[in-house]
Amino acid sequence: MAGARIDGRVERGNQSRRLVLGHTMKIASVEGLGGLSIGRIATELGLSKSGVFALFGSKEELQLATVRAARAVFVRSVAEPAEDMPPGLGRVWRVCGRYLAYSRDRVFPGGCFFTTVAAEYSARSGPVRDAVARAREEWIGYLRGLLEEAREAGELTADCEVPQLTFELVALLEMANADSVLHQDHESYRRAGAGIRARLTACAARPVSLSEPD
Incomplete structure (x- = not known):
C-alpha cells in the first residue's frame, strides 16, 4: 500500500510537471524565457x-526544464518524421519541410521556440544561454550530418561545400519563421521551400525529384 501511495504521488507530480512545462513552452515561445517565474506559472x-517550487526549485531550473521540453517537441x-527515410537529399528535404510545417502550424504560438530564445540569450552568459546554444548547435549539426550522408550516398556534387549549404538552408528556414510570425503571412513558407528546393537541386549530383513539402 505504501508503494501505491508513493507511485500515486510520483504520477501526480509528473502530471503537474507536464502541465507546467506545456504552459512555459508556450509563454517562452512568445515572450522569451525571461517571462517565466514560479509565481506567475502557479x-x-x-x-x-x-x-511549483517543489517541482523545479528555482526560476533557472524552470527555464532549463522548459528548454529541454521544447527540444523534445x-x-x-x-x-x-524523416527517421525511416534512406540517407540522401530526399531526407534533407523532408526535414526542411517538417521544420516549415512546425513553424507554420504554430506548434508553439510564437513560431520556432529556439529562434525566439536564441535571440533573447545570444549576448548573455550562464547555464540557460549555454543550454539554448547547445540545442541550436545540435539542430544545425544534425542538418549538416544529413547533408554529409547525402554526399556519401553520391547525391551531392563533389564541389558542394556542406557547411555553406547548411548555413543557407538554416537561413531560409529561420527567415520564413521570423517573417511569418512578424507579419502573420504564410507566403514566406512557400518562398523558403522554393529556395531550399533550388539549392538542393543545384547541388545534386544527379537529377532529383523533390515533392512539395508537407
Missing part, C-alpha cells in the same frame, strides 16, 4: 507556488 495554472516534430 497563478496562471491555479497551482500553489510551493508546489522539436525533435518529434522535425527530425523523427
Whole structure:
C-alpha cells in the first residue's frame, strides 16, 4: 500500500510537471524565457507556488526544464518524421519541410521556440544561454550530418561545400519563421521551400525529384 501511495504521488507530480512545462513552452515561445517565474506559472495554472517550487526549485531550473521540453517537441516534430527515410537529399528535404510545417502550424504560438530564445540569450552568459546554444548547435549539426550522408550516398556534387549549404538552408528556414510570425503571412513558407528546393537541386549530383513539402 505504501508503494501505491508513493507511485500515486510520483504520477501526480509528473502530471503537474507536464502541465507546467506545456504552459512555459508556450509563454517562452512568445515572450522569451525571461517571462517565466514560479509565481506567475502557479497563478496562471491555479497551482500553489510551493508546489511549483517543489517541482523545479528555482526560476533557472524552470527555464532549463522548459528548454529541454521544447527540444523534445522539436525533435518529434522535425527530425523523427524523416527517421525511416534512406540517407540522401530526399531526407534533407523532408526535414526542411517538417521544420516549415512546425513553424507554420504554430506548434508553439510564437513560431520556432529556439529562434525566439536564441535571440533573447545570444549576448548573455550562464547555464540557460549555454543550454539554448547547445540545442541550436545540435539542430544545425544534425542538418549538416544529413547533408554529409547525402554526399556519401553520391547525391551531392563533389564541389558542394556542406557547411555553406547548411548555413543557407538554416537561413531560409529561420527567415520564413521570423517573417511569418512578424507579419502573420504564410507566403514566406512557400518562398523558403522554393529556395531550399533550388539549392538542393543545384547541388545534386544527379537529377532529383523533390515533392512539395508537407
